[in-house]
Amino acid sequence: MNIDEVVSGLILELRRGTLILLVLNQLQEPKYGYNLVKELQEHGIPIEANTLYPLMRRLETQGLLASEWDTAEAKPRKYYKITQDGEQVLQKVKENWKTFSANVNQLLEPEVE
Amino acid sequence: MKSDLTERYIYAVTKKLPYKTREDVARELRTLIDDMLKERCGDMMPTDKDVKVVLTELGTPTELYEQYAGDGKRCLIGPNYYNTYLFVLKLVLICETVGLTVAAIVSAVVNGQDFIWYQAIMQWVGMLFSGAISAFGFVTALFAFFEYKEISLDTNSSFDDLPPVPKKEETISKGESIFGIAISVIFLVVFLICPEIFMCGVVDGKMVPIFSTQVIRNTWYILFVFSALGITGEVVKLLDGKYTKRVMLTTVITDVLSAICAVWWLSNKNIINPEFASRVGALFEGDSAFLANMFANFQYFFMGVILFALLLDCVVTFVKWMKYSVEK
Numbered sequence: 001m002n003i004d005e006v007v008s009g010l011i012l013e014l015r016r017g018t019l020i021l022l023v024l025n026q027l028q029e030p031k032y033g034y035n036l037v038k039e040l041q042e043h044g045i046p047i048e049a050n051t052l053y054p055l056m057r058r059l060e061t062q063g064l065l066a067s068e069w070d071t072a073e074a075k076p077r078k079y080y081k082i083t084q085d086g087e088q089v090l091q092k093v094k095e096n097w098k099t100f101s102a103n104v105n106q107l108l109e110p111e112v113e
Numbered sequence: 114m115k116s117d118l119t120e121r122y123i124y125a126v127t128k129k130l131p132y133k134t135r136e137d138v139a140r141e142l143r144t145l146i147d148d149m150l151k152e153r154c155g156d157m158m159p160t161d162k163d164v165k166v167v168l169t170e171l172g173t174p175t176e177l178y179e180q181y182a183g184d185g186k187r188c189l190i191g192p193n194y195y196n197t198y199l200f201v202l203k204l205v206l207i208c209e210t211v212g213l214t215v216a217a218i219v220s221a222v223v224n225g226q227d228f229i230w231y232q233a234i235m236q237w238v239g240m241l242f243s244g245a246i247s248a249f250g251f252v253t254a255l256f257a258f259f260e261y262k263e264i265s266l267d268t269n270s271s272f273d274d275l276p277p278v279p280k281k282e283e284t285i286s287k288g289e290s291i292f293g294i295a296i297s298v299i300f301l302v303v304f305l306i307c308p309e310i311f312m313c314g315v316v317d318g319k320m321v322p323i324f325s326t327q328v329i330r331n332t333w334y335i336l337f338v339f340s341a342l343g344i345t346g347e348v349v350k351l352l353d354g355k356y357t358k359r360v361m362l363t364t365v366i367t368d369v370l371s372a373i374c375a376v377w378w379l380s381n382k383n384i385i386n387p388e389f390a391s392r393v394g395a396l397f398e399g400d401s402a403f404l405a406n407m408f409a410n411f412q413y414f415f416m417g418v419i420l421f422a423l424l425l426d427c428v429v430t431f432v433k434w435m436k437y438s439v440e441k
Contacts, residue, residue, distance in 0.1 A: 033141065034148045049145055050171045054180040057134070075144045078137075 019047060021097060023055065024090040027065060030081040056080050064089055118164050119146050125174035130181055138181060146171070189257045197352055198256040201294065205248045205344070208295045212302030213240050220307045240306065248298070251341060255348060279355045283437040290351040297343035304329055304336050321389045323411065328383045339374045342367040361434035368423045375423070379416040 022045060026036055033053050040047050059065040064086035070077050082090065123142050127135045149167045150159045159167075171177055190198050217237040308324040329336070346367040353360050378384070390411060 032144075034145055048170070048172075049149070050177050050180055053141065053145065054177075054183065057138070057181065058183055069140075075147060076140060077144055078141050 018097075019045075019051070019055065020059065021090070021093050023052070023059065024064060024082055024086055025094070027080055027082045028087075028090075030068070030079040032070075032077040032079050036080075059086070118161070118168070119143070122146075122168050122171075122174060126177045126181070129178055134181075188260075189253070190260050194256050194260055194352070197348070198252070201256075201344075201348055201351065202249065202252045204291060204294055205252055205298050206245060208298035209244045209248050209302055210241060212299040213237065213244055213306060216303055216306035220309065244302065251344075255341075255345060259348075259352070279437070283433075284355050285350045285353075285360070287351065287354075290347045293347040293350075294344050297340040297347070300343075301336055301340035305333055321392055322386050323389050325383055325386045328381065332378060332381065332384075335374050335378045339371055339378070342371045342374070356430065356434040356437050358434065358438065361430055361438075364430040365427055368427045372420055372423050375416055375419045379412045379419075382412075385412050 022040065023036065026039060031039070033056060034049060036056075037047055037049050037052055040052075056065060056067075060067055060080065064083060065080045066083050067078050067080045070079055123139050123146075126142065127139045130138060146164075146167060149170070150163060153159065153167060154163055172180075214237070217233065217240070221233050304324075308326050308329045309322045346364050349363040350360055
């Protein structure tokens with residue numbers, strides 16, 4: 001068995017859902033893609049542009065994000081922001097995440113009571 | 114050239130995306146690559162190498178395209194139908210091979226002295242090949258159509274919507290459908306390759322074919338449609354496994370269309386070998402006016418049999434559907 005491969009596969013799966021949660025959370029203010037990549041990286045959440053850009057587009061199709069082109073500056077930028085539906089989803093998922101991660105942590109490290 | 118490489122990269126990523134989003138994605142990627150280059154080089158002019166590093170970071174065009182395309186519907190025949198598709202495909206190919214082989218042997222025997230073995234083998238291989246391609250094409254197109262029509266069937270199903278477990282007599286046995294498909298394929302192959310197989314012994318020991326080979330070959334498309342309709346009906350039965358509304362409707366529609374094909378095909382006077390009609394007719398002249406008449410108008414007799422079988426199939430399916438599916 002290739003341990004490293006299994007580990008990276010599992011980590012990828014763990015990250016997938018949480019990334020959506022984080023993207024929704026950070027887009028309560030309008031941001032463009034690269035801006036968000038940098039912001040997440042600064043907080044110790046490594047994410048590649050090639051993951052985030054398609055992800056934001058998918059969330060937009062789902063109606064969780066809305067986008068707008070800003071062509072006023074030299075480079076045209078597409079700004080994304082959470083929608084009202086997205087807000088609702090975010091609040092619910094956030095609650096869920098809090099209890100879930102707390103329970104997981106408790107199981108993983110029972111001595112830290 | 115920096116911009117050239119970037120543009121080529123963007124083009125490679127977006128060319129296969131849906132038309133509507135293509136330009137939008139390209140525009141976004143252009144700014145992104147520019148931003149990444151800015152970060153890497155600051156105010157310096159980015160070199161070719163810098164561009165390559167940045168693009169490598171984004172992944173190969175195919176990888177990035179896969180990300181954009183996501184895991185949406187990108188298949189011709191999905192998991193819902195795949196197993197049945199493979200099953201029917203194998204069945205049709207096997208029947209086609211068996212049918213063609215039998216047909217080839219029969220033609221070889223019938224043709225007797227004109228038979229040249231290497232020519233016959235070449236012909237057989239050629240027929241197997243073209244037959245396999247048309248069979249593959251037809252079955253695939255049929256299932257692709259089902260897949261296309263059925264995309265949103267599984268959404269929103271609750272436990273209450275689950276259909277009841279069918280009783281034994283409500284189900285359509287797999288064997289019945291397999292038999293139906295096999296018959297359709299073999300019918301088509303035999304009629305197209307060697308209608309001579311339908312022979313009729315005549316007093317003086319000479320065999321006379323019932324059908325005119327040439328006329329049958331010239332009307333191959335009707336036979337093809339006829340078989341295709343039969344297979345379509347059986348596949349729907351195979352998929353549903355019981356007398357659903359869909360099975361009933363498909364059966365009625367394919368039977369009606371088959372009946373039209375049969376009438377169209379058999380209204381052609383020339384389809385029966387004239388020699389057969391006259392000789393066999395003459396054979397019974399004295400004994401029985403009925404038999405003589407039947408053989409003289411053999412095609413109408415044949416048409417009658419087909420129409421009766423189709424009607425019977427329609428009625429049986431309809432009645433079973435009423436009995437097993439409608440009452441609830």
